[in-house]
Amino acid sequence: MEPILRVENITKRFGGLTAVNRVNLEVNPGEVVGLVGDNGAGKSTLIKMVSGVYHPSEGAIYFEGKPAVINTPSQARDMGIETIYQDLALAGNLTMSANIFLGRERKKKYLGGAVRILDEKFMLQEALKLLETLDVHLPAPSAKIEKLSGGQRQAVAIARALYWNARLMIMDEPTNNLGVIEQAKVLDLIRRLKEQHVPVILISHTMRDIFAVSDRIIVLHRGRKVADKRTSETSNEELVQYIMGARDDFEAARA
Amino acid sequence: MASQSRAEALSHPASRKPRSTQQQAILAASKVWSWIFLAALVAYFSWNGTGFFTLRNSQNILVALVPIILMGLGQTFVIISGGIDLSVGWVMGLASVMSAIVIRDQVNSGTNVEIAILMGFAVGIGCGLIAGLVSGTITAKLRVPPFIVTLGVSFVARGIGFLKAEGNVVGGQPVELRNLGNESLLYFVRGDEGGLYFLKKPDVIGAQLRLLDRVFTWPVVITFIIVLIGMFVLAKTQFGRHTYAIGGNKDASSRAGVPVDRHIILLYVLSAGTSALAGVLHTARFSGGAADAGDPIMMMSIAAVVIGGVSLFGGEGRVIGTVIGAMILAVLQTGLIMINVQTFYQYIVVGIIVIMAVLMDQARDIIIGRAEE
Numbered sequence: 001m002e003p004i005l006r007v008e009n010i011t012k013r014f015g016g017l018t019a020v021n022r023v024n025l026e027v028n029p030g031e032v033v034g035l036v037g038d039n040g041a042g043k044s045t046l047i048k049m050v051s052g053v054y055h056p057s058e059g060a061i062y063f064e065g066k067p068a069v070i071n072t073p074s075q076a077r078d079m080g081i082e083t084i085y086q087d088l089a090l091a092g093n094l095t096m097s098a099n100i101f102l103g104r105e106r107k108k109k110y111l112g113g114a115v116r117i118l119d120e121k122f123m124l125q126e127a128l129k130l131l132e133t134l135d136v137h138l139p140a141p142s143a144k145i146e147k148l149s150g151g152q153r154q155a156v157a158i159a160r161a162l163y164w165n166a167r168l169m170i171m172d173e174p175t176n177n178l179g180v181i182e183q184a185k186v187l188d189l190i191r192r193l194k195e196q197h198v199p200v201i202l203i204s205h206t207m208r209d210i211f212a213v214s215d216r217i218i219v220l221h222r223g224r225k226v227a228d229k230r231t232s233e234t235s236n237e238e239l240v241q242y243i244m245g246a247r248d249d250f251e252a253a254r255a
Numbered sequence: 256m257a258s259q260s261r262a263e264a265l266s267h268p269a270s271r272k273p274r275s276t277q278q279q280a281i282l283a284a285s286k287v288w289s290w291i292f293l294a295a296l297v298a299y300f301s302w303n304g305t306g307f308f309t310l311r312n313s314q315n316i317l318v319a320l321v322p323i324i325l326m327g328l329g330q331t332f333v334i335i336s337g338g339i340d341l342s343v344g345w346v347m348g349l350a351s352v353m354s355a356i357v358i359r360d361q362v363n364s365g366t367n368v369e370i371a372i373l374m375g376f377a378v379g380i381g382c383g384l385i386a387g388l389v390s391g392t393i394t395a396k397l398r399v400p401p402f403i404v405t406l407g408v409s410f411v412a413r414g415i416g417f418l419k420a421e422g423n424v425v426g427g428q429p430v431e432l433r434n435l436g437n438e439s440l441l442y443f444v445r446g447d448e449g450g451l452y453f454l455k456k457p458d459v460i461g462a463q464l465r466l467l468d469r470v471f472t473w474p475v476v477i478t479f480i481i482v483l484i485g486m487f488v489l490a491k492t493q494f495g496r497h498t499y500a501i502g503g504n505k506d507a508s509s510r511a512g513v514p515v516d517r518h519i520i521l522l523y524v525l526s527a528g529t530s531a532l533a534g535v536l537h538t539a540r541f542s543g544g545a546a547d548a549g550d551p552i553m554m555m556s557i558a559a560v561v562i563g564g565v566s567l568f569g570g571e572g573r574v575i576g577t578v579i580g581a582m583i584l585a586v587l588q589t590g591l592i593m594i595n596v597q598t599f600y601q602y603i604v605v606g607i608i609v610i611m612a613v614l615m616d617q618a619r620d621i622i623i624g625r626a627e628e
């Protein structure tokens with residue numbers, strides 16, 4: 001089976017600091033890959049190269065088998081790489097449907113296209129249908145995002161990605177700052193993505209979450225990949241050793 | 256049972272601390288206070304100011320509103336996007352001077368008057384668009400705070416304006432231009448033989464001119480149309496949506512594929528453009544171009560925007576708010592004169608109202624919880 005995403009020997013340097021150091025990574029269709037590591041290990045930097053925020057200093061990215069040049073976040077999105085950011089990337093002063101359609105608003109045309117009015121009704125209905133498939137029910141669908149709870153916002157961000165035909169979903173600490181119930185809801189959303197065959201890269205500090213939803217776990221330590229294991233074949237204790245830098249499966253390969 | 260309700264609360268942080276009736280009252284007040292305040296002012300001055308609520312005086316107020324609203328309109332868009340344009344006053348002056356020079360020179364060199372006026376307007380507004388392009392490009396591409404950039408552009412516009420005008424008012428304007436600036440859609444003649452005239456100026460001469468009122472002068476009509484377009488664009492179009500989105504979360508907008516830089520540039524072009532329009536209308540109204548035409552009005556226009564409920568944090572506000580804000584200022588100005596309050600007190604009153612408006616904005620933000628994040 002061909003991987004959706006293949007990252008080869010990718011490196012990112014910030015001045016003298018090597019944040020990501022010759023990392024290889026593959027994500028297969030329908031797979032949830034957990035990405036773990038200590039603070040500053042390079043997790044966010046790695047996925048930001050895939051989502052077009054940073055340009056790799058070295059290395060190559062292949063998406064659906066083809067070499068991918070990803071210069072901007074919108075290029076990544078056009079290819080179907082959707083990222084749910086740590087800080088969510090929603091506009092708090094807009095409604096749920098305005099956020100889902102932000103940058104790709106649906107318009108009604110008048111006077112032969114000279115006048116274009118936002119088609120609010122269409123956008124709201126589409127958004128509600130979508131949230132329905134994710135089993136998310138908002139008490140007030142036309143409320144501004146800033147009035148929603150953290151989990152509801154997370155659901156909106158995921159719904160947005162789904163609506164625009166995500167081929168790969170990247171989530172950086174999606175359960176941060178959420179209550180217990182809400183965390184469970186987000187994990188549930190990840191399972192639903194998997195059901196819809198959308199592969200997910202999940203960054204989390206919470207090992208319980210990683211074990212709950214991932215098929216495979218990759219550990220970064222100081223910018224290097226030190227482990228790449230099937231979730232069913234590893235344990236919390238073992239992963240902690242990799243995260244601390246006490247073990248490294250690829251030391252020999254790098255030498 | 257207890258844990259159930261805790262979980263409930265967790266999933267709805269907004270309901271964790273329910274709003275007190277007091278907070279709800281402030282929220283409601285922050286939305287409607289400017290309308291009530293305007294109504295109260297009009298009521299007060301109609302009661303106390305002799306002749307406040309007359310046709311003539313209401314028309315004077317409308318004429319005074321033209322530059323405040325035009326400048327405030329572009330500014331509304333800019334501030335909603337999280338920016339600020341401090342160049343509008345001197346851009347208005349530059350446009351006024353440039354249009355006056357072109358019209359004067361063209362008429363002198365024998366160009367058809369209508370064409371000369373069109374050319375003058377085009378050059379004046381064109382200068383504004385260029386100023387906006389400069390402000391917008393530097394703000395968006397070089398990430399310099401717009402406060403500084405537009406201040407710089409403001410000084411440049413001021414310098415060029417005075418240089419081109421050679422320190423004077425640029426006169427020598429044709430009567431057609433003065434008509435455009437002062438004649439009106441409707442005329443009303445008081446007295447027995449009077450009446451309402453549409454588009455046609457009645458033949459009144461001499462002492463009878465005192466009985467003639469011009470209702471909706473052309474600059475007022477033009478401003479009215481521009482305001483309607485502005486309301487439509489901000490509330491109903493993608494351009495408006497993106498303006499709010501950028502003010503709410505610039506990074507999110509850019510990640511969502513909103514062309515943020517281009518949009519910001521267009522916003523400053525729009526702001527300078529409506530200010531330049533105010534400038535050419537000034538030239539028409541006063542039959543002359545003045546570099547300092549917009550200087551006394553700029554701060555008024557920003558005050559109007561703030562009073563109208565546009566949040567200086569960005570992301571919040573409506574065109575109608577700015578119109579109400581401008582009306583409050585214009586009504587105050589004329590009203591205070593009519594009840595014989597010394598002009599300088601006006602400034603103090605306006606200052607207090609602006610501070611009040613900003614406090615409302617803050618209170619609203621704290622209650623909604625945006626300021627805590």
Ligand SMILES: Nc1ncnc2c1ncn2[C@@H]1O[C@H](COP(=O)(O)OP(=O)(O)O)[C@@H](O)[C@H]1O
Pocket residue numbers: 014017018019037038039040041042043044045046
């Ligand atoms: N834009 C940047 N400029 C300079 N250094 C950065 C930048 N982004 C991240 N870093 C550094 O790169 C390293 C990896 O950071 P990051 O990818 O955020 O780690 P993680 O997400 O695993 O906590 C850290 O040392 C961080 O300080």
Ligand SMILES: [Mg+2]
Pocket residue numbers: 043044045172
């Ligand atoms: Mg991180």
